Amino acid sequence: MPSGNWLQAALAEDWQQGGFAIYVHWPFCQAKCPYCDFNSHVARHIDQTRWLAAYQREIDRYAQATPGRVLTSIFFGGGTPSLMNPDVVAGVLDRIRQHWPQANDLEVTLEANPGSVEAGRFKAYADAGVNRISMGIQALNDRDLQRLGRIHSRSEAMAAFEIARSHFDRVSFDLIYARQDQTLQDWKTELKQALGMAVDHLSLYQLTIEDGTAFGDRYARGKLKGLPPDDLSADMYQATQDMCEDAGFLSYEVSNHARIGAESRHNRVYWRYGDYIGIGPGAHGRLTLNGQRHATEAWSNPQKWLDTTLDALGEKERVALSGDDQASEFLMMGLRLAEGVDASRYTALAGKALPQDRLDHLSELGMIESDGDRITVTRQGRMVLNAILSELLTN
Amino acid sequence: MTELSRIRNFSIVAHIDHGKSTLADRLIQSTGTVQDRDMKEQLLDSMDIERERGITIKANTVRIDYKADDGETYVLNLIDTPGHVDFAYEVSRSMRAVEGSLLVVDSTQGVEAQTLANVYHALDADHEIVPVLNKIDLPAADCDRVAAQIEDVIGIDSSDAIRVSAKTGIGIHETLEAIVKRLPAPKGDRDAPLTAMLVDSWYDAYLGVVVLVRIMDGVLKKGDRITMMQNGSVHQVDRIGVFRPQMQNVDSLGPGEIGFITAQIKQVRDTRVGDTITHEKKGATKALPGFKPSQPVVFCGLFPVDSSEFEDLRDAIEKLALNDASFTFEMETSAALGFGFRCGFLGLLHLEVIRDRIEREYDIDLITTAPSVIYHVYLRDGTMKELHNPADMPDLTYVDHLEEPRIKATILVPDDYLGDVLKLCQDRRGIQQDLTYAGSRAMVVYDLPLNEVVFDFYDRLKSVTKGYASFDYQLTGYQQDNLVKMSILVNDEPVDALSIMVHRDRAEMRGRSMVEKLKELIPRHMFKIPIQAAIGGKVIARETLAALRKDVTAKCYGGDATRKRKLLDKQKAGKKKMRQFGKVEIPQQAFINALKMDT
Numbered sequence: 001m002p003s004g005n006w007l008q009a010a011l012a013e014d015w016q017q018g019g020f021a022i023y024v025h026w027p028f029c030q031a032k033c034p035y036c037d038f039n040s041h042v043a044r045h046i047d048q049t050r051w052l053a054a055y056q057r058e059i060d061r062y063a064q065a066t067p068g069r070v071l072t073s074i075f076f077g078g079g080t081p082s083l084m085n086p087d088v089v090a091g092v093l094d095r096i097r098q099h100w101p102q103a104n105d106l107e108v109t110l111e112a113n114p115g116s117v118e119a120g121r122f123k124a125y126a127d128a129g130v131n132r133i134s135m136g137i138q139a140l141n142d143r144d145l146q147r148l149g150r151i152h153s154r155s156e157a158m159a160a161f162e163i164a165r166s167h168f169d170r171v172s173f174d175l176i177y178a179r180q181d182q183t184l185q186d187w188k189t190e191l192k193q194a195l196g197m198a199v200d201h202l203s204l205y206q207l208t209i210e211d212g213t214a215f216g217d218r219y220a221r222g223k224l225k226g227l228p229p230d231d232l233s234a235d236m237y238q239a240t241q242d243m244c245e246d247a248g249f250l251s252y253e254v255s256n257h258a259r260i261g262a263e264s265r266h267n268r269v270y271w272r273y274g275d276y277i278g279i280g281p282g283a284h285g286r287l288t289l290n291g292q293r294h295a296t297e298a299w300s301n302p303q304k305w306l307d308t309t310l311d312a313l314g315e316k317e318r319v320a321l322s323g324d325d326q327a328s329e330f331l332m333m334g335l336r337l338a339e340g341v342d343a344s345r346y347t348a349l350a351g352k353a354l355p356q357d358r359l360d361h362l363s364e365l366g367m368i369e370s371d372g373d374r375i376t377v378t379r380q381g382r383m384v385l386n387a388i389l390s391e392l393l394t395n
Numbered sequence: 396m397t398e399l400s401r402i403r404n405f406s407i408v409a410h411i412d413h414g415k416s417t418l419a420d421r422l423i424q425s426t427g428t429v430q431d432r433d434m435k436e437q438l439l440d441s442m443d444i445e446r447e448r449g450i451t452i453k454a455n456t457v458r459i460d461y462k463a464d465d466g467e468t469y470v471l472n473l474i475d476t477p478g479h480v481d482f483a484y485e486v487s488r489s490m491r492a493v494e495g496s497l498l499v500v501d502s503t504q505g506v507e508a509q510t511l512a513n514v515y516h517a518l519d520a521d522h523e524i525v526p527v528l529n530k531i532d533l534p535a536a537d538c539d540r541v542a543a544q545i546e547d548v549i550g551i552d553s554s555d556a557i558r559v560s561a562k563t564g565i566g567i568h569e570t571l572e573a574i575v576k577r578l579p580a581p582k583g584d585r586d587a588p589l590t591a592m593l594v595d596s597w598y599d600a601y602l603g604v605v606v607l608v609r610i611m612d613g614v615l616k617k618g619d620r621i622t623m624m625q626n627g628s629v630h631q632v633d634r635i636g637v638f639r640p641q642m643q644n645v646d647s648l649g650p651g652e653i654g655f656i657t658a659q660i661k662q663v664r665d666t667r668v669g670d671t672i673t674h675e676k677k678g679a680t681k682a683l684p685g686f687k688p689s690q691p692v693v694f695c696g697l698f699p700v701d702s703s704e705f706e707d708l709r710d711a712i713e714k715l716a717l718n719d720a721s722f723t724f725e726m727e728t729s730a731a732l733g734f735g736f737r738c739g740f741l742g743l744l745h746l747e748v749i750r751d752r753i754e755r756e757y758d759i760d761l762i763t764t765a766p767s768v769i770y771h772v773y774l775r776d777g778t779m780k781e782l783h784n785p786a787d788m789p790d791l792t793y794v795d796h797l798e799e800p801r802i803k804a805t806i807l808v809p810d811d812y813l814g815d816v817l818k819l820c821q822d823r824r825g826i827q828q829d830l831t832y833a834g835s836r837a838m839v840v841y842d843l844p845l846n847e848v849v850f851d852f853y854d855r856l857k858s859v860t861k862g863y864a865s866f867d868y869q870l871t872g873y874q875q876d877n878l879v880k881m882s883i884l885v886n887d888e889p890v891d892a893l894s895i896m897v898h899r900d901r902a903e904m905r906g907r908s909m910v911e912k913l914k915e916l917i918p919r920h921m922f923k924i925p926i927q928a929a930i931g932g933k934v935i936a937r938e939t940l941a942a943l944r945k946d947v948t949a950k951c952y953g954g955d956a957t958r959k960r961k962l963l964d965k966q967k968a969g970k971k972k973m974r975q976f977g978k979v980e981i982p983q984q985a986f987i988n989a990l991k992m993d994t
Contacts, residue, residue: 023953037955205949234945255949270953284954295957322750328963329956362592363980386949387921394967 014326014349018274019072021266022062024055024092025280026081027302030113033149034214035176035207039282039300040079052088054309056095058279063099063311065289066084071100072274073107073266076130081292082112093129107265109134109138112172114157114166119120122167132170134203134264135161149214158197160365161299165199170262172201177240178233179207187236187244195247199260204240205255206233237383254336254382271337273330281305281314284331286321293326295319323351328393335385358391396649397470404472404493406522406654408514410507410865413499414529418561418570419457424461425567426471428639439706443605444454446477452910456607456653463575471574472653474594476513486513486670490520492594492609492653497570498545501534502528502558505836506548507865508807514549525573526556532563540834548833556569581652587681589613589672593623594653596666598717602634608672609653610844611683613683616647620675621658625667629675630658632659640686663717689721689872691739692747692851692870694783694799696764696892696991697728698735704759705734711757712736715749729786731890731976732762737784743849758851760972763985763989764892768845771798771873782906786896788880791931799896800845803828806856806863813837814861821849825900846896846984852989881906881935884927885913885988888977892986902928908938909989916985919943924979 027038039211069289074096076089093108109132110125112118122133137157139145144219152160164171175194176331177187207227218224223291228236241251249257253271256264269276271359275293278285281288282300299305300312319331327350334341359375367381367388381388426838446780465746472491476486490496496517499994500506516603517524525543530539538558557573559566593605608615615621616946617635636644637654648654658700660666661794671682699708712724723739746766754758770782773795782788804825808816810832820827820841843852847867856864881902897905905930910991914928921943928936951959973980 185436210534217567237945237947254947254951267952270951270956276953278953282954284957286953286956297957323962328960332959332963334952362921367921383945383947384921384943387943387946389963390966390970391921393963394970 013288013291014273014330014345015275015286015293017345019077019269019273020066020069020264021073021273021276022059022071022096023266023268023276023278023280023283023285024074024076024081025278025283025298026051026084027281027300027373028074028076028083029078030083031149031151032214033311034218035210035340037210037213037216038058038079041302043302045263046083046087048088048203050306052091054306055067055088055092055279056312057309058314059092059095059099060285062279063278066100066275066277066287067178069275070101071102071106073109074268074292075108075266076110079112080113081110081119086121088126089125089130092328096127105265107132107170107264109264111136112160113152114160116156116160119163127130131168132169132172132264133164135164135171137161137173138176140175140193141181148176159263167193169199170201171199171259172200172203172264174203174205174208176205178228178236182226182228182236184232184235190237191240191243195243197248197315198249199248200249201264202244202249202257203255203258204235205243219285231351234383242378250338251382252338269332273326279314287318293321294346295321303308311331318341323349325386329392332389335375335377335389338376342373343370343375344373354392362388362391396585396647398494399583399651401467401469401573402472402581402651403469403495403576403578404474404580405495405497405574406474406476406489406493406517407497407499408510408524409529410501410504410509410513413501413504413507413510414561415499416475416687418497418527418559421561421564421567422471422473422571423457423459423640423979425564426461426571428457428459429465437931454637456654458637459782461575462570464572468732469575470652470786471571471935474653478640484538487516487519490516490522492592493522494581495525495574497522497527497574498524498549498551499527499529500541500544500545501530502538502541503530503533505541505544506807506833506906508867509865511549511805511807512867512869512907514551521579524551525570525577526551526553527566528556528558528571529561531558532560533564543774544833544836554716561562563737566675571812574785581651583610583696585650588677589621590616590679590683591615591617591648591665591672592683593666593668593670593672595668595883596660596663598663604656604657604663604666606656606658606660606666606672608648608656610650610680613674613840614647614649615656615672619670621656622675623666623680623767624671624673624679628665630660631654632658639681648682656934668720683893684886684990689741691741691744692743692768692845693740693745693766694737695740696729696732696735696737696762696784697750698729698732698762698764698892700731700762700974701923706734707757708759708761711737711753711759714757715752719749721745724968727784729764729892731892731981732974735762739783743853747957760983762974763987764894765986767896768800770878770896781858782896783974785880785896786891788896790829791977796861796875797878797896798875799841799878801871802842802845802848802868803871803872804843804868806841806864807833807836808860809836810835810837812860812863813839815863819852819859823852824901825870842871844874844876844898854991865898879930882923882929883909883913884929884934885917885981886924886977887927888979890976890981895990899930903935910936910938912989912991913985914938914940916988917979917981920950920979922978 027039027041028043030318108130110130111134114135114137136149138148142154207214217223244257248259251257252263262391273289275286281302283298285296287296296315296318299308299316308314327346330349360366366378369378398734407415436751455475455890457473460468461471462468469640476489498514528541542553543555557566557569590611591608594609596604599605617632619632621630634657636642673679699705716722721741724736728734750763754761772780772782774793775795806816824847825841825843831838857868877899878896879899881895881897882889910926912926923942924940927934927937972983
């Protein structure tokens with residue numbers, strides 16, 4: 001039995017205020033979407049047995065370093081994890097269960113493409129222990145689906161969604177808006193349909209053009225036309241918040257909306273700045289060991305990761321985070337949440353308080369609100385969160 | 396020491412880009428002074444900024460040995476002079492050290508304003524002048540027209556002008572022969588008491604102060620004890636030499652020769668350019684006619700973007716001033732910018748060169764405030780105060796009237812663009828004094844206020860004439876006018892570093908232009924920002940910078956934390972280039988760019 005002192009020290013570790021989760025990355029897709037900057041690859045042949053073995057070895061290694069932690073959530077992301085054989089998913093989950101105690105309401109999410117092939121596997125995923133599906137529907141009309149490079153159609157997506165609902169209590173889906181040639185009215189109409197379909201959770205992202213993607217290249221060459229100007233995308237964002245709240249979906253995070261209690265527990269570990277293990281190519285982690293929080297990053301090349309994990313941890317790097325870095329990350333993640341952050345947690349991490357004059361200035365502008373120790377970003381402030389962070393963190 | 400009859404001292408007079416440095420390179424190269432493998436472009440321009448901008452800032456010297464067609468070997472001393480008007484002073488004093496000039500004119504372009512200005516310096520110094528038509532290899536070359544123009548405009552005989560392509564080497568031999576045959580040998584008496592003209596001096600990190608001298612009479616030897624006639628200070632010569640173009644030690648320099656000495660002199664300021672050097676004992680009693688010292692005419696504030704770099708800036712400025720006696724500085728405090736320096740320059744190019752050198756060689760990011768000229772402020776009590784900085788403008792109740800410096804500007808421009816040039820001069824409160832033609836080129840002379848020219852006149856002139864106009868000026872004197880101080884308020888707070896002196900009639904226009912520019916230059920903030928121009932308490936122009944509407948990252952999950960944190964760190968570095976005024980951050984570049992006018 002650990003001594004009382006050990007327990008006290010452990011309780012004082014910052015990550016415990018955010019929880020503990022495991023992220024599993026499946027790096028393969030059937031096709032690469034032009035807006036996607038995630039670590040995803042298209043491969044002809046994948047030896048899934050080898051992948052399961054590698055995941056399991058990694059799970060064993062991380063388990064040794066984090067004994068006794070209570071697991072809040074497991075998340076299969078990608079890539080397209082709905083291309084995983086259900087027995088691989090089951091194998092991963094079984095191995096995790098062997099190592100860590102789990103919260104009663106352990107959340108196990110799997111990202112799925114809304115295609116017919118995937119839908120056929122939903123039952124098996126449920127049997128393996130997955131209890132939440134996050135479906136990448138992205139658009140509710142075929143023209144836009146095509147422009148976003150998606151390989152499914154609207155009707156396929158609807159069908160897949162219905163099948164998912166029949167196997168899972170919790171099904172969320174993603175839409176991307178502020179697309180090329182989309183008007184405010186187009187989006188409102190589409191969002192209304194989405195809210196009619198939605199169970200209890202929706203992720204609604206404004207299209208972001210990232211460097212190193214097909215859209216990024218096209219944008220740089222001036223070939224990506226019809227993107228909404230700033231004012232229109234601001235109006236779209238505002239309308240999104242209004243309509244979701246009217247429908248009972250609270251905007252608990254910048255781009256995430258849920259009925260009370262249906263928030264994604266996994267993502268909340270990130271935003272509440274808990275610890276998370278990242279398993280799989282390119283996966284990131286935050287891991288507190290002996291009181292020091294580390295940032296970990298696995299090799300992103302799938303083959304490199306696979307080969308490395310044969311006899312060692314698949315991490316490319318593990319960096320000890322300074323108090324300042326942790327405080328910045330904590331604030332950056334935490335202020336995305338409607339619930340906000342505790343200022344004292346920032347102070348403890350940074351070794352200094354947030355600059356009071358900046359806080360006062362932001363309060364005066366109506367960008368943030370303080371209630372005792374708690375700081376929250378207002379609706380108005382959320383629209384310019386990057387500027388708020390820059391105001392608070394770069395001086 | 397070389398016989399007087401075997402020495403030729405000369406300079407090259409040219410407009411910028413007419414090929415002066417290339418010709419110098421070719422003369423040096425063809426006489427084998429520099430081995431081909433050591434050859435690089437613009438050999439005499441040693442500063443990076445000189446090479447990059449294709450300009451010469453400091454005068455440079457080279458000694459060339461040339462075996463002429465008559466079988467004799469001659470020593471040719473070339474002093475390469477700056478071409479830009481800011482450094483006219485440097486040109487005029489270098490001219491005094493030599494007996495002749497090559498007048499280089501681009502045969503595709505013709506005579507330009509700087510050709511004129513510099514050739515007048517040469518004529519003032521009683522030079523023999525050899526016209527050289529350069530770039531004859533180009534299809535657009537028109538030697539006959541340009542030769543005629545030289546006779547018309549400058550009034551010197553150009554019937555035997557040498558036709559040269561410094562690029563291909565055509566005419567280089569003829570040029571060297573002309574230097575020997577057509578330029579006079581220097582005069583001097585080696586038995587007379589030493590008189591040496593102090594032509595220039597600069598600081599060298601290894602040697603200390605290096606002094607460029609031209610011996611008039613007598614002989615200067617290593618170990619000699621010398622005295623500077625102006626202040627009587629005595630030094631022992633510890634090194635004596637010539638430039639080829641690297642330093643090469645010699646034992647002595649005799650009459651007519653040009654070379655350098657070092658003598659344990661600590662600071663450039665201890666050497667007065669134009670001073671006469673003689674021996675401590677049995678020295679000359681009568682000094683050579685000196686030059687009047689150069690005076691800064693343009694002033695601006697230099698402030699570190701990062702206020703913690705103030706001491707570094709002080710260090711940089713002091714080091715640069717060591718080598719440049721025409722650059723002045725004193726400490727300045729700005730309510731908006733904190734501690735910095737008010738610096739004086741010979742002109743805007745000089746300002747830019749110094750600023751670039753501080754930023755590059757000393758790695759200090761600078762905020763440069765609005766350039767200003769020296770105003771004469773006449774107070775009601777009858778006294779006059781020089782105003783170098785609009786922020787120091789006395790309360791109007793004490794002021795009787797203001798005077799501003801004016802210049803005589805000479806502009807040469809192809810006929811097609813004349814209308815635009817006249818409009819530009821008119822807009823800048825110019826008074827036309829003369830308008831003549833030389834072929835299809837017009838030469839206009841304007842009386843203009845220096846403060847209208849000092850900032851972006853030259854840029855505007857180049858832009859309205861597609862680069863075809865050339866420009867030169869000289870200060871003429873002070874004149875009373877209706878001048879006011881215009882302040883800029885950002886978010887209702889005055890930003891002293893943005894205040895400027897302006898003519899009352901032009902204030903609305905300037906004010907409007909500045910607030911419009913600032914609206915573009917200041918990034919959007921989370922709140923709206925009024926930007927105003929005011930004279931005293933009266934607002935004459937106003938713009939409002941709208942608040943930032945949306946700036947939020949759509950997706951931020953576990954895998955994004957590192958990247959987004961690093962992005963914030965990068966922003967932190969970017970913010971170092973901004974200065975905080977109350978609640979508003981103003982980028983470094985805004986201080987200068989706000990002043991640029993579109994007309």
